[in-house]
Amino acid sequence: MIRIAAAGPSPWVVYTTASAALVVILVAAFLVGSWLQIGALAPQPVQVHLPK
Numbered sequence: 001m002i003r004i005a006a007a008g009p010s011p012w013v014v015y016t017t018a019s020a021a022l023v024v025i026l027v028a029a030f031l032v033g034s035w036l037q038i039g040a041l042a043p044q045p046v047q048v049h050l051p052k
Helices: 002-007 011-035
Strands: none
């Protein structure tokens, strides 16, 4: 089992790749959510009653 674990990439390569993938996923989700105007970052409807 130790030989199998040692045969893979080093941990810093795995962590760096996973971090980069997470950043790409988060940015893509933010852009798609903004484009579809969904989520907490989308413009919220505001009810305004102006006095006459």
